[in-house]
Amino acid sequence: MQSFLEETKTYQEVPFTWPKGYKADGVHVGLRKNPNKKDMGWLYSEVPAQAAGTYTTNQFQAAPTKLTKQTINQDHLLQGMVMNTAVANSVTGEQGMIDAKKMQKLAADKMGIDANLVGVASTGVIGENLPMDLIQKGVSQLELLDNDLVTEAILTTDTHPKTISTQIEIDGKTVTISGFCKGSGMIHPKMATMLGFVVTDAKIADGQLQPMLSQQVDKTFNQITVDGDTSTNDMVVTLANGMADNTSISIDDGDNFEKFTDAYNAVLTKLAQDIAEDGEGSTKLVEVNVENAATHADAQKVAKAIVGSNLVKAAIFGEDANWGRIIAAIGQTDAVVDIDHTSVWLNDLPLVDNSHSADFDETVMKEALTDKKITVLVDLNSGTATGQAWGCDLTYNYVRINATYRS
Amino acid sequence: MQSFLEETKTYQEVPFTWPKGYKADGVHVGLRKNPNKKDMGWLYSEVPAQAAGTYTTNQFQAAPTKLTKQTINQDHLLQGMVMNTAVANSVTGEQGMIDAKKMQKLAADKMGIDANLVGVASTGVIGENLPMDLIQKGVSQLELLDNDLVTEAILTTDTHPKTISTQIEIDGKTVTISGFCKGSGMIHPKMATMLGFVVTDAKIADGQLQPMLSQQVDKTFNQITVDGDTSTNDMVVTLANGMADNTSISIDDGDNFEKFTDAYNAVLTKLAQDIAEDGEGSTKLVEVNVENAATHADAQKVAKAIVGSNLVKAAIFGEDANWGRIIAAIGQTDAVVDIDHTSVWLNDLPLVDNSHSADFDETVMKEALTDKKITVLVDLNSGTATGQAWGCDLTYNYVRINATYRS
The missing domain is CATH 3.60.70.12 (L-amino peptidase D-ALA esterase/amidase)
Structure with missing residues (x-):
């Protein structure tokens, strides 16, 4: 895509x-x-x-x-x-x-x-x-x-x-x-x-x-x-x-x-x-692009919810294609979502196809997840608006840096 | 208190x-x-x-x-x-x-x-x-x-x-x-x-x-x-x-x-x-009590913002009395806050006194932070309502558990 x-x-x-x-x-x-x-x-x-x-x-x-x-x-x-x-x-x-x-x-x-x-x-x-x-x-x-x-x-x-x-x-x-x-x-x-x-x-x-x-x-x-x-x-x-x-x-x-x-x-x-990309402890930049949203505000909200999810961030650190967490993050927002026809790609590979697992090859997906930049594309099937957000993975080093910040 | x-x-x-x-x-x-x-x-x-x-x-x-x-x-x-x-x-x-x-x-x-x-x-x-x-x-x-x-x-x-x-x-x-x-x-x-x-x-x-x-x-x-x-x-x-x-x-x-x-x-x-208390990777239960809020909703919001802050959670894991993060979490909400007269106690020890550092003894505070239950009390000086929330610290184990959840 x-x-x-x-x-x-x-x-x-x-x-x-x-x-x-x-x-x-x-x-x-x-x-x-x-x-x-x-x-x-x-x-x-x-x-x-x-x-x-x-x-x-x-x-x-x-x-x-x-x-x-x-x-x-x-x-x-x-x-x-x-x-x-x-x-x-x-x-x-x-x-x-x-x-x-x-x-x-x-x-x-x-x-x-x-x-x-x-x-x-x-x-x-x-x-x-x-x-x-x-x-x-x-x-x-x-x-x-x-x-x-x-x-x-x-x-x-x-x-x-x-x-x-x-x-x-x-x-x-x-x-x-x-x-x-x-x-x-x-x-x-x-x-x-x-x-x-x-x-x-x-x-x-x-x-x-x-x-x-x-x-x-x-x-x-x-x-x-x-x-x-x-x-x-x-x-x-x-x-x-x-x-x-x-x-x-x-x-x-x-x-x-x-x-x-x-x-x-x-x-x-x-x-x-x-x-x-240089977020505390970060090893990967995560970019989320949302398209076919009802409004730009919805697209921005969904994109930010995904990059903001600790669970998504930890899964990306672990190079695990745990797409259920991406879906859960989308569903937490009040954006208009076609809950039966939401699709997700990770680094251009189909991950979720119309709210079902996209039958991806775990080995290929795992390989894609070793990249330093992870791009998530979400199709909300609810309009024509787009939005973007950026974040990073959640790592041991984030915890280390923030457990010892004043020392 | x-x-x-x-x-x-x-x-x-x-x-x-x-x-x-x-x-x-x-x-x-x-x-x-x-x-x-x-x-x-x-x-x-x-x-x-x-x-x-x-x-x-x-x-x-x-x-x-x-x-x-x-x-x-x-x-x-x-x-x-x-x-x-x-x-x-x-x-x-x-x-x-x-x-x-x-x-x-x-x-x-x-x-x-x-x-x-x-x-x-x-x-x-x-x-x-x-x-x-x-x-x-x-x-x-x-x-x-x-x-x-x-x-x-x-x-x-x-x-x-x-x-x-x-x-x-x-x-x-x-x-x-x-x-x-x-x-x-x-x-x-x-x-x-x-x-x-x-x-x-x-x-x-x-x-x-x-x-x-x-x-x-x-x-x-x-x-x-x-x-x-x-x-x-x-x-x-x-x-x-x-x-x-x-x-x-x-x-x-x-x-x-x-x-x-x-x-x-x-x-x-x-x-x-x-x-x-048993949150993923948790080593400490964090309880936040908010008092003298304008409304119960405000008190609940502030309490939840504090227990929800990754930075507060990581500081508590690191047993570091980094109260600026508690103040920052309070200020992120839209609750009515008396920004010049907000006070905070940690396990009953004064931490912030009317929006200034409470001149606490770092050694005593560090000792208090070794407890398994950390209680934060916040006085917003804006009314009489109270609220409570609970969370846990953010640890290396949270990241480990969630980086490897499906494996």
């Missing part, structure tokens, strides 16, 4: 690079013990950039998350972001907000810009206060450089940086979109995911960056799950500084808008997949 | 015994390979009993679950139940219903009663057909005895039978309520849990058994979670055969009704706790 997702690309994926006008840096200042782990970083645009953000829906929203949201909402402009790992500055009361604002001010002063133009992001253990002496020291060591060390500086239990750059041509001008993020655990975004940053030199028409981000986040970051837990520090921030000097991109201008949206979607999709 | 749950008991817990007029049996017939594992069983009442049931909300409801629901709904009477383990007879199409009905008829014939008085329950792998030759052989071996082997015969990955009996006096007559169930995995009931059976010799006023069961299930079985997955075969069935010859119990008769409800609630609560 052919995936419904293959289309002609109008963008090019290129090695990670900063779009025009962006500088960054990352340092190790001692927030984490391992001297090889960068633990503070920042990002800077030569001119103020249009900014948009999506933030966790967890009621215990962390101080840096609140502060960044407030800062962006003032005038939808940012010129810099400063980030740290190891300490989330979450559930830290008034002191938390004082510390977040101090971190914002320190970075702004060093960048030589107004504090109102700087966002702050923290990730790590909840409930501990930021060690402000180290934060101050870290900011003093950061420089405006061309390196990509900030993509390392935001990681926690991630095993590698997650980055991507895409480029398009708009009326003869090259526009670059670059994204990086961290993920790994407490990943079940309802608004955004842990920390994600997407920067572009595109010029975007006023007021159109936020709806574009929100729409794409719903299709990408909000469709991944590692463990069903929504973080207090979730945040995706996007900056567009206009330095590509392209004709301004607007929803009223169909072709360029679509081209940009495709390239932008590719960045968010890649980052979302990276987070799922 | 004193638990809000301590009250004077009006019932007595006694060693497991069948109420008046009930017979049962369990055999090994070969559905499971291990000859020491009973795999078929039944239950019989000398006279038709009032019957009520609650069933899975999973859209892929298994054939035996559908059949039992239909049978009970006809006239709310049952005289027998026949059960098997190893094969769930779920997602088995028309053949599944034919097999379930045949199993019902075989048992009814052997019991010498009408098939319309027999319920059927199956549990095990989804998607496989019942081996009817073995089912037939099993029924031929079952007898009407006083043993409790049926409580073993329904188990899958459970490590031990889950049983309880309570007794009360109603106007000089002894009334017995006995329950048994299986649980272990795919436990996140939205209606009932895997398989639970509660039988009593009480006489209950017409039409009052079903509302009593439904109400108690909401407070007990529906408040446990092992892994967030809702089974296709969930069912709780209760029988009341009236053979205790007590004054009929009715909601209009306050004292006796309350006494019976307390004893009935004790049975369901114990079974629910047993399932949580």
Whole structure:
């Protein structure tokens, strides 16, 4: 069965690079013990950039998350972001907000810009206060450089940086979109995911960056799950500084808008997949495509229920084609399901045929399950809508990492 | 802090015994390979009993679950139940219903009663057909005895039978309520849990058994979670055969009704706790009590979110007082939460004090976490309602069991 997702690309994926006008840096200042782990970083645009953000829906929203949201909402402009790992500055009361604002001010002063133009992001253990002496020291060591060390500086239990750059041509001008993020655990975004940053030199028409981000986040970051837990520090921030000097991109201008949206979607999709694939303890990326659903929302819900099922995840880790768990996960949702004509494929092999076992060869299926990427395709036979979600398997290492996280 | 749950008991817990007029049996017939594992069983009442049931909300409801629901709904009477383990007879199409009905008829014939008085329950792998030759052989071996082997015969990955009996006096007559169930995995009931059976010799006023069961299930079985997955075969069935010859119990008769409800609630609560405590791979029972919530629904939601969090569960397995995860789980819900004045205790030790770390001694807390039962108490400071939920820790063994379930 052919995936419904293959289309002609109008963008090019290129090695990670900063779009025009962006500088960054990352340092190790001692927030984490391992001297090889960068633990503070920042990002800077030569001119103020249009900014948009999506933030966790967890009621215990962390101080840096609140502060960044407030800062962006003032005038939808940012010129810099400063980030740290190891300490989330979450559930830290008034002191938390004082510390977040101090971190914002320190970075702004060093960048030589107004504090109102700087966002702050923290990730790590909840409930501990930021060690402000180290934060101050870290900011003093950061420089405006061309390196990509900030993509390392935001990681926690991630095993590698997650980055991507895409480029398009708009009326003869090259526009670059670059994204990086961290993920790994407490990943079940309802608004955004842990920390994600997407920067572009595109010029975007006023007021159109936020709806574009929100729409794409719903299709990408909000469709991944590692463990069903929504973080207090979730945040995706996007900056567009206009330095590509392209004709301004607007929803009223169909072709360029679509081209940009495709390239932008590719960045968010890649980052979302990276987070799922590098979920804590993960050995396999699981992608679920749902088709012939009654509505897009139904398709998204079913896809997410499957990648979110501990039992499905453990079976995939065990390379066991236990399709009853996929069916049980589908049936747990309130999506419209044709319960007598639901079919499932695993890596293109028929697994369930019209709600009956598809008489598959267990040996062939077992072999397919050794792949590093497992694709599940579900046909709900209830309409024409499609949806997608990503997750990972549930492994001994997930338990180990989370049984010993603070030690 | 004193638990809000301590009250004077009006019932007595006694060693497991069948109420008046009930017979049962369990055999090994070969559905499971291990000859020491009973795999078929039944239950019989000398006279038709009032019957009520609650069933899975999973859209892929298994054939035996559908059949039992239909049978009970006809006239709310049952005289027998026949059960098997190893094969769930779920997602088995028309053949599944034919097999379930045949199993019902075989048992009814052997019991010498009408098939319309027999319920059927199956549990095990989804998607496989019942081996009817073995089912037939099993029924031929079952007898009407006083043993409790049926409580073993329904188990899958459970490590031990889950049983309880309570007794009360109603106007000089002894009334017995006995329950048994299986649980272990795919436990996140939205209606009932895997398989639970509660039988009593009480006489209950017409039409009052079903509302009593439904109400108690909401407070007990529906408040446990092992892994967030809702089974296709969930069912709780209760029988009341009236053979205790007590004054009929009715909601209009306050004292006796309350006494019976307390004893009935004790049975369901114990079974629910047993399932949580014996969740797949579990090493610890986790009980969460929520108080000062705006509504009972809020309290139940918050309690279940905490016991349902993989991260909280893994931290408890690791005996790590990572309270940020408890706070994050609370904040994920839409319950009314006073985010600046939420407090948490672990085994009576202050952990979070008004949304700040309670300055606890890590060594003392670590010691408390070595207990086999972990009690989390949450004060939401938002009202006066309370709620409870039960779960277990997330361990390497959960992953092992579920990576290899079909092998």
